[in-house]
Amino acid sequence: MIKVRFAPSPTGYLHIGNFRTALVNFLFAKSKNGHFMLRIDDTDDERSSKEYEYAIKEDLTWMNINWDSLERQSSRLLSYNEALETLLEKKRAYPCFETAEELSLKRKSQLTSGKPPIYDRSALKLSDSDIADLKLKGKKPHYRFLLNHEDVNWNDLVKGESKYNMSNLSDPVILREDGRVIYTLASVVDDIQFGVTDILRGEDHMTNSAAQIQLFEALGSLSPKMGHLSLLTDNTGSGLSKRIGSLSLRELRSQGFQPMAISSLLAKIGTSDSIDIFRNMKQIVKSFDISKFGNSKPKFDQTELSALNSKFFQLVDYKDISHQLNILDLKITNEFWNLIRGNINDFYDVKFWWNIVYGDIKEVSNDLAFKKLALQTLPKERFDKNTWSVWTNSLMKESGKKGKELFKPLRLCLTGQSNGPEMANLVLMMGKDKIKERLNKNN
Numbered sequence: 001m002i003k004v005r006f007a008p009s010p011t012g013y014l015h016i017g018n019f020r021t022a023l024v025n026f027l028f029a030k031s032k033n034g035h036f037m038l039r040i041d042d043t044d045d046e047r048s049s050k051e052y053e054y055a056i057k058e059d060l061t062w063m064n065i066n067w068d069s070l071e072r073q074s075s076r077l078l079s080y081n082e083a084l085e086t087l088l089e090k091k092r093a094y095p096c097f098e099t100a101e102e103l104s105l106k107r108k109s110q111l112t113s114g115k116p117p118i119y120d121r122s123a124l125k126l127s128d129s130d131i132a133d134l135k136l137k138g139k140k141p142h143y144r145f146l147l148n149h150e151d152v153n154w155n156d157l158v159k160g161e162s163k164y165n166m167s168n169l170s171d172p173v174i175l176r177e178d179g180r181v182i183y184t185l186a187s188v189v190d191d192i193q194f195g196v197t198d199i200l201r202g203e204d205h206m207t208n209s210a211a212q213i214q215l216f217e218a219l220g221s222l223s224p225k226m227g228h229l230s231l232l233t234d235n236t237g238s239g240l241s242k243r244i245g246s247l248s249l250r251e252l253r254s255q256g257f258q259p260m261a262i263s264s265l266l267a268k269i270g271t272s273d274s275i276d277i278f279r280n281m282k283q284i285v286k287s288f289d290i291s292k293f294g295n296s297k298p299k300f301d302q303t304e305l306s307a308l309n310s311k312f313f314q315l316v317d318y319k320d321i322s323h324q325l326n327i328l329d330l331k332i333t334n335e336f337w338n339l340i341r342g343n344i345n346d347f348y349d350v351k352f353w354w355n356i357v358y359g360d361i362k363e364v365s366n367d368l369a370f371k372k373l374a375l376q377t378l379p380k381e382r383f384d385k386n387t388w389s390v391w392t393n394s395l396m397k398e399s400g401k402k403g404k405e406l407f408k409p410l411r412l413c414l415t416g417q418s419n420g421p422e423m424a425n426l427v428l429m430m431g432k433d434k435i436k437e438r439l440n441k442n443n
Contacts (some may be wrong), residue, residue: 001197002028002029003345004198006036008041009047013052013059014060015247015441016300020264020266022065023063027284027288035068037068038069043186064280069194080175083188094143096144101113103119116168123169129234137399144171144172144174145171150166150167152213153216154209157291158290188215194235201226201229204231233297256348258309260311265300265308278315313341330342336357339429358434361415370399373398375439378435379394387427392410411423
């Protein structure tokens with residue numbers, strides 16, 4: 001069975017970039033009746049927090065991403081230590097005693113002399129007695145994984161045939177001197193023990209993947225299949241990294257964006273498919289195909305997201321959004337929803353239109369003569385579906401105005417807006433008393 005994982009660190013809120021990774025993994029798993037695991041990578045005690053873990057889960061749930069299992073790296077430290085011992089026995093890991101300052105000086109020296117800043121493996125020259133002496137002096141080692149300097153090849157699920165020569169990479173640190181295990185090792189141990197079959201993540205992890213493929217082999221396991229997605233850019237083609245804090249799911253939610261609009265966009269940008277709104281996650285799952293993702297950098301355009309958001313409201317039925325509308329505590333009916341949904345760009349527009357129909361509006365029209373005439377011609381009998389046409393025909397005869405000259409100022413008097421829902425339906429929803437109130441304003 002296909003098994004994938006999304007592995008966020010609880011050190012901040014989910015943003016568009018890492019949510020896209022979660023979404024692609026979820027869709028990949030569900031399109032193949034597979035298993036989607038949420039793994040909290042919380043080995044960094046200083047930066048990890050329960051608050052962010054809860055926020056990550058809340059955001060995924062809001063986005064209709066449900067995990068089949070949940071694991072935390074903080075509960076698996078023994079497994080990582082055992083893996084390190086295995087690597088030490090196989091001579092594929094070794095202790096290093098250089099300080100951060102010493103390593104920085106080495107890199108600067110290499111760069112000055114025109115050499116790549118790759119670790120020189122000087123720690124491999126230490127004898128067992130040298131290591132013992134250093135430990136007796138109170139020096140704590142960090143540990144590195146010994147790479148084989150050869151080509152690592154894999155058939156990438158997104159990029160196709162991929163290759164990286166490991167002589168271009170420093171032996172990665174897998175355990176810090178303070179005892180904290182590094183992602184490079186912890187992730188591989190988890191993937192082995194939980195039976196992960198496919199790893200989908202950003203292309204910025206490709207060198208990581210090359211090193212980890214050797215690490216899987218060193219721990220006696222075959223590597224999962226790998227897939228690396230091109231990173232998102234903004235609509236000008238620039239990287240999102242500097243702006244990413246303003247593109248958290250929480251921020252988009254506060255702006256009234258809907259989960260299906262966000263998922264509809266992120267599931268398709270960077271693929272050969274056209275971008276359109278989906279009604280639900282099942283439709284996205286059915287359309288998903290990892291082979292449709294290309295190598296070009298997809299552009300995240302918030303204007304495009306806004307268009308999808310608006311289209312979602314136009315399509316969604318009252319019964320499918322009523323649970324959200326209840327949050328507004330406005331007693332919104334099916335009739336009201338059908339009246340306004342074609343004029344909604346974000347969720348908070350619902351409250352805006354509620355106020356237009358039932359609340360108070362800012363005075364826009366100062367044409368007191370026109371308002372007085374509109375009030376005089378307002379039908380006295382009970383309002384029905386013919387009220388608007390009867391009223392405007394009468395007003396047209398009395399005022400001599402027609403077309404835009406008639407309808408635009410009347411809409412402004414009643415709603416304070418130049419555009420909006422169909423007026424024939426709007427006046428029925430507003431009712432005679434509210435219309436009289438608006439026309440009498442400042443009269």
